[in-house]
Amino acid sequence: MAVMRVVWRLTAAIVLCATGAGVAAAANTPRTTMAAILDGVTEAPGPALGVNHELLAEALVCGDAGSRDGAVLLVHGTGLTASESWDRTYVPVLTADGYSVCTVRLPMRALADAQVSSEYVVYAVRTLYERFGGAVDVITHSQGALEARWAIRFWPDIGDKLDDLIMLSGSSHGTIAADAVCLQQLKGSTESVAQQRPDSLFLSALNNGDETPAGPDYTSIYSFTDEIVVTSALNPSPAIAGATNVAVQQVCPFRPVMHIPMITDAVAYALARDALDNDGAADVDRIDRGAACARLVAAGMTPVDALINAATYLPAAASIFLTRAMDEPALMPYARSALPGDVQTPSSRPLRSLVSSAFGLAGPRLSVP
Template sequence: MISRWVHSVVFSLGMVLLLVLVPVPAQAESGFAPVDRPGPALSVPPEQLRASLTCHGDPGSDPQPVLLSPATSVTPQENYSWTYERAFAAQDRFSCAVTMPDHTLGDIQVAGEYLVHGIREMHRLTGKRIAVLGHSQGGMNPRWALRFWPDVRGLVDDVIGMAPSNHGTESMPGCGPAPAECEPAVWQQQAGSDFTRALNSRAETFPGISYSVIYTRLDEVVTPPESSELHTGDGMIGNVAVQDVCPTDVSTHLLVGTVDPVTYALVVDALDHPGPADPARVDASVCGQPLMPHVDPMSVNTFLQPLSAVPGLLSTALPGVNLVGTPSTDREPQLRCYVYAAGC
């Protein structure tokens, strides 16, 4: 009896030591690449990267230049041509937009390479540290470039996310075996995905960069809405709900990334001041505005661009429905070798 008891104690102590000494891969931050390891060479052909970037305005103009990153399932034309591109043109602000492959529904690791190129090219054109502005996935995926390509951090002054999917969402369509397959970016933006764990590993933000997270507490796409927020790392972080400025604001996910005037005021505040957006600097009169400035409700483009985005939006929202031709898969894309501390 005593010998069995001793054997049991020794076995239990051995298991405790084993658990202490052997890391659990699913939870081990050390499994992901160090934040200061140089990024890999870009795998996307240079001619495709060059063709993806469309710019407007004078690179030598005074306002801070902005790189626009589109949301899941839409092009920059559908997302920004009738909203922020018009506003930035009126401000004499140089801006560029990245057109992602597969209607921004493909592997976000590939989208990250397009953003690395866009950041480098805009800095070359302007000689300035730039701002990166995006809606939903477009507010999150620049952080993939910053996380795994440290050289671009010194080229970026602001990262501004409008309802960004920084930690994934619990409300994405239920992805699973055929016929309920999903596009790669939909898989990757589910809460708890391998992609989101890698994205937020070790540090969410980096020194010298201001991060403005602008979201709505009524978000029905990125849920819970507070999952947009950032908290770790050494960057300057401002997490602001539009209801912090206007308590009765009823903007949803799509409105925050398009025509919401409160979001626009916070975006401009972040661009025109050092550090992240500060709701205390936003005039309360914005609460009475129906649309952000420079959106023309009488323009045909104001209606055509949102309508042209409908097929992509339906492809994202409805499992098994694919109206834009993006290949669907039955699982999340495998993480690239550079993501891991030990490679593949």
């Protein structure tokens, strides 16, 4: 067995070098750490990664190592790319402040099966943990929260490798917008959109039991004026039990923040940075409310950056509505046991699901101040 392991490591290293697959994920990585990285992505506990390692490596892009310990991984949302979400927003600002920043590009603009997309996050966290030699902070937007939480739940080593999970407008309990898309397309929607319907099998498995498994500090930042991940004061979809759940309106009452502009919002960024820069989750009492509320765009970003970011509504909407209709994918074998006993199939009636979600007929999950 030891001989086979050595042969596998040598073979994998040769393939990575020959194909260039390791360039994005392991650029500037000393050779002495390559074996550790290979171990981290191939021999760690949890389900075997089914995605080709070349694709996983190509999707991970890192800048130069910063002066701070560890690394920050940015995970984008539905209908977007890593570049569209982060290249003019969190990447340059965090890099300028000494963070080692990496992005992961989820397949098909994050329209593919979220279970598959989660493998990209698993690979990224393991690789960054080995490469940068410290705990990884993960910042997500929208659907990205689902991939990060799925990775923590079903791959036991991931939670131990994380310091913070910071979610911006996370669709943790689904969104009625997904039901609306399914209703509009009549025969279904893209795979990940179908998985974001509030009664999907994916969300039923993800949210059954402990919503914040041991590992990172969880911060969920959201807005009551989000038009995509629609929330209410009593039953906000982004809020998860056991996390620090903060609406931007708790810092600045009546502040209007929509879904994609959450990435450039000054208050959301202040909360995210508070979690990054301090032990534990974000703490509203540490926020300089006057400074945060006086700004529309996060410090270090410009109004032009915000406008370009807001313009990504167009490619996001086009990709969602023009992609051929698909049903929700079946759960992977490793996730089926996580389903509640009374849940076997998702609702095939998007109109009934939409009405039920809109009026909160399932009842509130938790009370959020």
